[in-house]
Amino acid sequence: MSEFDLPIVDIAPFLDGDPQARAQVARAFGAAFETTGFAIVTGHGVPEDLARRLYDTMTAFFDQPMERKTVFTPPEKAKGRGYLPIGIESVAKTLSGETPPDLCEALVYAAPHRPENDATNYWPDDPPALAGLVRAWTGEINTLSRHLARLSALALDLPEEYFDADYADPSLTLRFVNYPDQPEAPKPGQLRYGEHHDYGALTILRQDAAPGGLEIRDDTGVWREAPVVPDSFVINVGDLLARWTNNRWRSTLHRVSNPPRDLTGSTRRLSMVAFTGPNERTQISCLPSCQSAENPPLYQPVACGDYVLSKIRASHELSEAD
Numbered sequence: 001m002s003e004f005d006l007p008i009v010d011i012a013p014f015l016d017g018d019p020q021a022r023a024q025v026a027r028a029f030g031a032a033f034e035t036t037g038f039a040i041v042t043g044h045g046v047p048e049d050l051a052r053r054l055y056d057t058m059t060a061f062f063d064q065p066m067e068r069k070t071v072f073t074p075p076e077k078a079k080g081r082g083y084l085p086i087g088i089e090s091v092a093k094t095l096s097g098e099t100p101p102d103l104c105e106a107l108v109y110a111a112p113h114r115p116e117n118d119a120t121n122y123w124p125d126d127p128p129a130l131a132g133l134v135r136a137w138t139g140e141i142n143t144l145s146r147h148l149a150r151l152s153a154l155a156l157d158l159p160e161e162y163f164d165a166d167y168a169d170p171s172l173t174l175r176f177v178n179y180p181d182q183p184e185a186p187k188p189g190q191l192r193y194g195e196h197h198d199y200g201a202l203t204i205l206r207q208d209a210a211p212g213g214l215e216i217r218d219d220t221g222v223w224r225e226a227p228v229v230p231d232s233f234v235i236n237v238g239d240l241l242a243r244w245t246n247n248r249w250r251s252t253l254h255r256v257s258n259p260p261r262d263l264t265g266s267t268r269r270l271s272m273v274a275f276t277g278p279n280e281r282t283q284i285s286c287l288p289s290c291q292s293a294e295n296p297p298l299y300q301p302v303a304c305g306d307y308v309l310s311k312i313r314a315s316h317e318l319s320e321a322d
């Protein structure tokens, strides 16, 4: 399989450069989302050391026996928080009905920047560093998310501050995902994470160089591997942002493939995903710079929170009988 030649956008000149350099970054950022819907972002300012320590700590969390992890599984059916063992989620269900469960387990945090959610999110005390690192990561990701919202505004020919109010108390879901080694062959059609679109605005993904990774479908219908660039984030457009931009920015189908069967040694993979977006109350109606007389709005306005929740419910309801 061939690699997808995703654009690499160094955003450091946007964070500390002159207006000309910032405009140039905005152009590259926008062009990536208009063509493939994906960009690889470097120069993002999130400390590599924090990413590394969190990665190692999450690895230790998932390495624990199942009964130490399921105490953090919430009781509700559509689980947007806590520990989700293999078997709960089947993300391709959002597209195509029944599919076998995804071969991943996850630890999910719902809006962990909101103090009122401290009591409803789960904060395992083993490994002891986990809670503090998740909180530090939350701060870094929200800062990056606000920078990306400003960069998005420039790239979409809007005033730089256009999204600031909607991102003052943004929506944020952190999803730490472990894709275990596969000693037994998956079922037909079963993947590490089935094909899907992301639901929100921008997804910020720290991926891992392990085999069996992120694949993106190109315009000809061919699946291509996302390159793994050290100390970068893969950023992609979700359905909500495609809708907001009247499809000027593209929400592209992607999946996580299984590792090749002939590899020896562990193929486990861990990724750290952040689904970011405006506040849940934000009305998503076609942006002024994305419509004209020849290009009228394609979608009805929708509240951000209602839209994303409907997608999450669909991905968890494996069958009506559950």
Ligand SMILES: O=C(O)CCC(=O)C(=O)O
Residues within 6 Å of the ligand: 175, 177, 193, 198, 205, 207, 213, 214, 254, 255, 256, 271, 273
């Ligand atoms: O783990 C990955 O590389 C991608 C995960 C993903 O697409 C998602 O969580 O929406």
Ligand SMILES: [Fe+2]
Residues within 6 Å of the ligand: 196, 197, 198, 203, 254
């Ligand atoms: Fe995704």
